Amino acid sequence: MSTPVLDVRGLAYAYPDGHQALFGVDLHVHRGERVALLGPNGAGKTTLVLHLNGILSAGAGTVRVSGLPVEKAHLAEIRRRVGVVFQDPDDQLFSATVRHDVAFGPANLGLRGAELDRRVMNALEKVGMLDFVDRPPHHLSFGQRRRVAVATVLAMEPEILVLDEPSSNLDPTARRELADILRSLDVTVLMVTHDLPYALELCPRTVVLHDGVVAADGPTYDIMSDAALLRRHRLELPFGFDPRQIGGLTA
């Protein structure tokens, strides 16, 4: 088997105040996979995400991205390979125009001029926001800002896209449009979410994180149709939603 894009082994982490969030997480994600990361509030999902691009460094265990260990010496390359889209687009979009925001990441990689322009335009085209390139981000709708936030990361041409709650606060149409965009991208995706139908729609595979360990890992359909497992890990399908009526995605 090829080198996994994401290779997390025995990852443990305690915050400086002593609160331990992760107790030995093992996770492998291979090229082209779309994986949902589910878990109740406080399960350690965000903590895990912050390890993937080296914002937090492991107390124990290792994280490798396409074979490259997440260590201080490789942080620039790690952050190019792992694109994190945060939950609140206002945290991610801080420039006066969409163009500047999307250019921020690739410019930090040292790109200039025509190549930088090409990256910006490419990324915006992928999320359907090309017409907004010279608009100030804070005048866009929430759904549009979420799409630009995705573009800011795509412009770095990452190997894996990590999305924190991509469907939160979106209206149903914006939510579906984002799903179409994510499906159209040729990139590995790890998606942290509480939106179980969204996970079923987009991700053939699901990983459940609970109390700082991987509690389940398998086809999304199997996990969603196991009522006992969902209950055990404080996960709930929306009222009236039955995965058996929809069927699973093929992995």
Added chain:
Amino acid sequence: MGAGHGHRLHFHGHSPVHRAQPHHKLIALVGFMLVVVATPRDFYPVFAVYAAMVLVVIRLSTVPLGYLAKRLVIEVPFVVFAVLMPFVAHGPQVEVLGLNVSGPGLLAAWGLLVKGTLGVLASLTLAATTEPADVLLGLRRLRMPELIVQIMGFMIRYLDVVTDELRRMLIAMRSRGCDPRSPRHWPALARTLGALFIRSYERGERVHLAMISRGYATRSR
């Protein structure tokens, strides 16, 4: 969503004043203000010339005077202070409209009022004719340290986000039967402002996190 683009102080237009280079406008504004402040307050005709200069620029910019006049309200606290001065200052008394007031106080009030108004009016004209991003560009061209320009950029960017957050918090307070205007509820208002400060601080940390996730910290300057 706002009315397209531009800031609340900005008045969209294509006049020569709008088109002028932002760093030229900044130099002109700062130079003008320094000269106004340095002029002794009893050179009355000179102030008339200054006022005429500002009015000519405003006329050229096609920004309606009423638009700027409304925004002059920001000056009110200074006006109140200026109006009080003749009554509290010492020195020989003079009679104005049947009131005995201090002569030096009156002169000081005039100085404060005229210099303040000229400065605010000139600044508002700059704000009305220059997009915030262009002001930053101008500062950058004038070799303002990059860090300061960036901080100002963040301030402009997040001003709307933070005021919007405060507005929502105040609505939530009102919905629970609290009137932020009444002094009885000022303690609650103070706590709200404290919470807003903490939230803004935390947002700053999250923004920074999102920036280093895109390789910011590794850039060597």
